[in-house]
Amino acid sequence: MTLSPARVRILVAALLTVSFLGALDHTVVSTSLATIAGDLGALEHMSWIVVGYTLAATAMLPVLGKLGDIVGPRRVFLVSIVAFLVASLLCGFAPDLGWLIAARVLQGLGSAGIQLMSQTIIARVTSPRQRPRYMAIIGAAFPVAIVVGPVVGGLITDYWGWSWVFWINIPVGLVALALALIALPRLPGGAHPRFDIPGSVVFTGALLALVLAVTWIGDETLRPVALVCAVVAIIGILALVFIERRAIAPILPPRIFRNRTILACLGLSLIIGAGLFAVVAYVPTYVQMAYRTTATVSGLVPIATVLGMLVSNLLTGWLVSRSGRYRAYPIIGTALGAGGLGVMAALPVGAPLWVPMVVMAIVGIGTGSFMNLIFAVVQSAAARDDLGAVTATTNLVRQVGSAVGTAVIGGVVGFGVAANLPGGLDADTLTPAAVRSAPAGLQAEVAAVYHDVFGPVFLGLAIVYACGLVIALLLPAGRLSDETPAPLPTPSDVDRQPA
Structure with a gap:
């Protein structure tokens, strides 16, 4: 499909706006957690304000991806907004914690659909060569949200009240919705019309159990429940393997796991998450x-990390869109990551x-050099009917x-600090202010303990990135094509001017 440059710009602006809202909700609420939980009288359960959102946003990704393939990404995107x-x-308007958690679950579902369909829509309306540039622009929402989210959340909570942390989404979201209705063409589904209900139910349940297991395993009181969740997962x-091998239209098509390019991109995506x-x-x-x-x-170090990620993400997207060649960037990126984390350990x-x-x-x-690039690469390797599924899986x-x-890093740090702190100090009640x-x-002793505990953590993460380097080297060489996707059957929705 070919859209006019003006229509593409409006569409990208809409996708970027809603993607930023979804990404911002991961960070802006964290600053307000204590205030929200205190007002609702539920300090001991305040983590569920975040956990409920995260569980919903994660568990529904494959379901939403498959729905996008069946009914078209436009419908799923608009409903998600x-x-x-x-x-x-x-x-x-939440009067109590139960109401808020339920609303956060719905918000997580909407956020998952927004993020996922934004990436899928770009794949449907641009050529593989164009995608890295647009993916980089939309993907910039996440690092920017990491930097500004806590600050924005704190200011809104202090001056307007915590309700506006959520209500601020509405006017911005309505503008983005209006832009999307103007610029987003009809994108009919092309996948098999039958939906894999058994696979969806089993997959969602197994994933929820897995996330709860890794979330609770570090808590001694919840560890037995975490082990049960692990067994259920x-x-x-x-x-799921048994069901998907026999399903007519599986939620996770086995054919995508037989493609070497897709497998390499999935491995690189795992490295980014875990590393x-x-x-x-x-x-x-x-x-x-x-x-x-x-x-x-202390926020200066993650800010430096995120700014580096943002710059290289945008630069890589531009460079790959010019040349079409992508293999060098994951190789260089994982090598830089492994080397940098190795230096942190030393x-x-x-x-x-x-x-x-x-x-x-x-x-x-x-x-950043391959964070969003892999989405363009994995989509170019997948069939049109699997775009939503492969994007969701990534x-x-x-x-x-x-x-x-x-969960692993938290467990290692918690155990290491508790075991090595000087006598008389309790790791559960130790705060940076108390140390200062x-x-x-005593300050020097505590500093040495944290240095010694984090050293092996950084080294382990360097090894993770080194594994990513091996995966990047196994990524088949290729060049993204200039071919635009097949035109839609409704020409009235398509502007014939070249993008």
Whole structure:
């Protein structure tokens, strides 16, 4: 299909706006959690405000991807925007935690549809050569949201009240919805019309069990439940293999796993989730404790990481769209990531703060060079009928990698710090402020403990990226074509001017 340049720009603006809203909701709410939970009288359960959203956004990815292939991504995208806006309205009016969690689940469903269908729509209306540039623009929403989300959430909560953290989505989302209705053409589905209900139910249940298992395994009181969830997940995965091999239109088509390019891209997506997304959550704690800084200063290191990711993401998208060649970027990116995290593991105690900032910026540059590029590559390797499914699977692998990586790193850090802290200090109640107010000698001991605990963590992540380098080397060489997708059967929705 060929759209006019003006129509493409309007469409990309709409997709970028709603993608930014979805990405921002992952970060903006975190700043307001304590205030929300305190107002609703549910401090002990406040984590479910985030967990409910994340579970819904992750578990529904394959289902939404398959729906997009069957009924067309336009319908799923528009319904997802409406669901996200309605849920945002309900979140702001929540009188209790149960209401808020239910609304957050609906918001998570809408966010998953928005993010996934944005990527699928780009694949349907652009040529493979054009996709890296547009994928990079839409993908920029995530790193920007990481930087501005906590600040925006804090300002809104302090000056307007926490309800506006959710309500601010509505006017922006309505503008994006209007732009999408103007610019988004009809995109009929082309997949088999039968939906794999048994596979969808089993897959969703197994994935929910898996995410809950890795989330709860670090909590001693919930560990028995986590083990039960792990068993349920294993049984569900085995049952899913049996069901999908016999399904007429499987939710995860086995043919996509027989394609070497797709498998390599899935492996690289896993590396990003387990390698970078997992560690970014713990870097501020490491900096506060090992470098004895304030929370504000500790944010400089993840900001440097994200800015490196943003710049390299946009630059790579532009370069690949010009040449069509993509294989070198994952190879260079994973090598930079492995090298940077290896340097982080070897940093001496007392190194200036600018050193980890520079090193983690290099890790961000490496990751950004293939973070969104792999979506364009994996879509070019898939059949048109599988675009939604393969895009969803790539997102899903990243999310699961992030969940597992975060749980593993959290467990290692928690155990290591508790086992090595000086006598008289309790890891459960130790705060950065308490450390900064302690005697200089004790501060140095705590800093050394965190340095020694995080060293093996960074080394392990460097090994993860080294595995990613091997996967990148196995990625088949190729060149993205200039062929536009097949035209739709409704010419009235298509502008014949070249993009």
